[in-house]
Amino acid sequence: MTCAEFQRELPEYLEGGAPQLRDHLNMCPSCSGLVASLESISREARQLQASEEPSPRVWNSIEIALRQEKLIREPRPRNTLVPSLFQRWGAMAWAVPVAAALLVVVGISLYQRPSSPTDARQRTAGNTPAVTAKFAGDPSDEQLLQEVSRRAPLMRDAYERNLKDVNDYIKDAQDSVNADPNDEEAQQALIDAYGQKSMIYEMALDRSLP
Amino acid sequence: MIIAPASPRFCNRNATGLASVVLVAITTLSLAETKKEYRFDVGPHAKVSIVNQFGKVSVKPSPGNYVLVNATVYSDKVEVDQSQNGSRVDVQSHLLAGANSDNARVDYDVLVPADSNVEMESATGPLHAEKLHGDVEAEGANAPIDVRDIAGSHVHVKTMNGTVTLTNIRDGHVEIDSVSGDVILNSVTGPLVRVSSTTGRIQYDGDFGYAGEYRFNSHSGNIDATIPADASVDVKAQSVRGQVQNDVPLQPKVHTSFLVREGSSFAGTFNKAASSVWLRTFSGRIHLKKR
Numbered sequence: 001m002t003c004a005e006f007q008r009e010l011p012e013y014l015e016g017g018a019p020q021l022r023d024h025l026n027m028c029p030s031c032s033g034l035v036a037s038l039e040s041i042s043r044e045a046r047q048l049q050a051s052e053e054p055s056p057r058v059w060n061s062i063e064i065a066l067r068q069e070k071l072i073r074e075p076r077p078r079n080t081l082v083p084s085l086f087q088r089w090g091a092m093a094w095a096v097p098v099a100a101a102l103l104v105v106v107g108i109s110l111y112q113r114p115s116s117p118t119d120a121r122q123r124t125a126g127n128t129p130a131v132t133a134k135f136a137g138d139p140s141d142e143q144l145l146q147e148v149s150r151r152a153p154l155m156r157d158a159y160e161r162n163l164k165d166v167n168d169y170i171k172d173a174q175d176s177v178n179a180d181p182n183d184e185e186a187q188q189a190l191i192d193a194y195g196q197k198s199m200i201y202e203m204a205l206d207r208s209l210p
Numbered sequence: 211m212i213i214a215p216a217s218p219r220f221c222n223r224n225a226t227g228l229a230s231v232v233l234v235a236i237t238t239l240s241l242a243e244t245k246k247e248y249r250f251d252v253g254p255h256a257k258v259s260i261v262n263q264f265g266k267v268s269v270k271p272s273p274g275n276y277v278l279v280n281a282t283v284y285s286d287k288v289e290v291d292q293s294q295n296g297s298r299v300d301v302q303s304h305l306l307a308g309a310n311s312d313n314a315r316v317d318y319d320v321l322v323p324a325d326s327n328v329e330m331e332s333a334t335g336p337l338h339a340e341k342l343h344g345d346v347e348a349e350g351a352n353a354p355i356d357v358r359d360i361a362g363s364h365v366h367v368k369t370m371n372g373t374v375t376l377t378n379i380r381d382g383h384v385e386i387d388s389v390s391g392d393v394i395l396n397s398v399t400g401p402l403v404r405v406s407s408t409t410g411r412i413q414y415d416g417d418f419g420y421a422g423e424y425r426f427n428s429h430s431g432n433i434d435a436t437i438p439a440d441a442s443v444d445v446k447a448q449s450v451r452g453q454v455q456n457d458v459p460l461q462p463k464v465h466t467s468f469l470v471r472e473g474s475s476f477a478g479t480f481n482k483a484a485s486s487v488w489l490r491t492f493s494g495r496i497h498l499k500k501r
Contacts, residue, residue: 154311158352162370162389165408169429172492176450185448185468185490192406192427199368199387203351206331 006031014038033139138167148204162200169193243284248292248301250277255344256297258322262332263288263303265315269328269339269346272321280319288314335372381419392431407431411494415501417441418485427490435489436499442484447496448475454496 001024012018013035025032141163149156170193176186258277260267265284272278277299281290287309292301303316311334322328327345330337335353339346345364348355355367358377367374367386374386374393382400386393392411395403399419405412407428414435418424420442426433430452437443437458446466447454453473460478470477476498489496 152311155351158371162408165429166389169408169492172429172450189427189490189492193408193429196387196389196406196408200370200389203333203349203368203370 003028003031007034010035030139030143037138037140141167144201144204159200159204163197166193166197166200169196243282246279246281246283246290248279248281248290250279250294250299251275252277252294252297252299252323252326254297254323254325256299256323256326257329258320258326259298259300259302259329260318260320260331261300261302262316262318262330263305263309263314264311264334265303265317265332266336266338267318267320267330267332268337269320269322269330269342271324271341275323276321277323277326278321282317284315284317285313288316290316418443418487420484422485424485424487425490426488428494429491430493431491432494433489433491433496434499435487435497436501437480438501440481442481443487444479444483444485445487445489445498446475446477447489447498449491449494449496450474451493452491452495454498456498458498458500 001021003024006021006024006028009018009021013021025035145156145160145163148159170190173186173190173193176183177190180186252275254275256277258269260269260279279292279299279301281301283290287306289304289306290301291304292299294300301318301320303314305314315334322342322344324342325344326342328339328342329347330339331349332353333351335350335355337348337350337353337355339348339357339360341359343361343363345366346357346360347364347366348357349368350372351370353369353372355369355372355374356377357365357367357375357379360378360382361380362382364383365376365379365385367376367388369387369391370389372388372391374388374391375396376384376386376394376398377396379395379398379400382398382403384398384400384403384405386405388405388407388410390407390409393405393407393413395405395412395414395416397416398414399416399422401422403422403424405426408431409429410431412426412428412431412433414424414426414433416436417438418441426435433447444463445458445460446468447456448468451474454476456476456478458480460476460480463477463479466477468475468477489498
């Protein structure tokens with residue numbers, strides 16, 4: 001099974017199905033890192049206290065942000081991943097699809113975008129680049145920086161610096177939400193922080209990267 | 211020791227050699243720099259997309275219903291791909307083998323009908339758009355971005371490091387995302403103006419229009435807003451860990467959505483409170499000033 005095939009089945013795996021995918025996870029550190037990040041987010045979301053349903057303004061803001069990032073286009077039918085996540089994680093599930101969609105899109109982009117025949121052959125053969133340890137706990141960031149280093153070595157420092165700043169932003173925003181889950185502004189700040197990180201990933205992988 | 215002066219023949223030979231070298235250099239540079247021009251006739255509300263890797267993109271209004279693209283290509287490591295489908299025009303810099311940020315630069319000067327919707331990208335920039343009333347999207351990781359004299363449109367800007375300057379944007383739906391680049395807004399008004407930054411500074415000078423919603427938030431970048439005496443605003447400002455300073459005599463609000471703490475937040479109305487202004491930062495400083 002290739003990484004691309006695994007990621008097509010990923011939503012089913014996250015819902016507890018597709019046990020055959022575990023074999024790929026045992027062999028592929030990149031995909032296992034991606035799944036670990038998604039599971040960490042869902043654990044953090046479950047620890048948040050239950051709260052009242054966010055106001056319509058919050059939902060509207062989330063939808064606007066996701067549409068801007070082109071993470072959603074059409075309303076999903078009821079039997080897809082998003083409603084089932086709401087059933088699983090309750091009222092705080094709003095935070096999960098935002099972060100999960102961000103990470104899944106980034107993971108798919110990183111693995112399905114061979115920018116040279118050499119890269120495509122390496123990915124097909126299952127070779128994965130070595131992951132250095134500068135961004136402990138977030139293999140996606142380190143993989144992104146490796147991609148930046150390959151495409152534009154002079155830009156790596158700028159991307160690394162900005163990723164660090166945005167990760168600090170996410171941490172502070174998450175701490176605020178944890179301190180008061182009912183704080184709508186803290187929730188909006190967390191969405192904004194993830195939006196900033198999503199933008200860095202887009203720029204790094206987009207054609208406009210030097 | 212006596213140094214004999216150079217003979218006239220020797221001087222002439224050296225001058226000729228130097229002139230030859232200069233001539234060759236100029237010729238070489240001229241050959242490397244190629245100017246291309248493309249013209250596209252379009253209908254109303256054309257969609258124009260300029261995607262560049264290195265170099266500037268400048269978009270201004272054209273006097274007629276056509277798009278005119280002037281591209282200056284600086285080497286043979288990059289070529290310009292262009293296509294038209296109806297009123298949709300796409301221009302893209304196509305990097306060839308051996309291209310890098312030094313040798314693959316293209317500068318675009320583009321004229322478009324004023325009602326066109328424009329999308330422009332360049333990692334290094336600069337990006338510039340002016341005097342349009344169609345939607346403008348500008349994106350560049352390191353690009354300085356300058357948008358001015360736009361009315362009644364959506365203006366969307368994304369950058370990582372580049373400085374963003376918006377001037378005289380009227381009745382706009384403005385959304386700016388900058389990670390570390392500073393955002394400078396002069397006379398920017400509209401039903402929605404949203405600026406999001408991580409470390410970049412946000413600076414606003416204007417009256418916040420009428421009946422608009424303005425939302426500026428940053429993680430650690432400072433937020434400075436300067437308003438005239440006739441501005442009509444309902445202001446909330448909060449710095450979670452930083453300081454706030456208010457020089458405007460606001461009428462205090464009875465109810466706010468957060469606890470107002472001296473030095474770290476304030477809220478109030480000024481004049482008729484027509485526009486809603488929300489300034490928030492985690493650790494930056496907020497300063498509201500009166501012009």
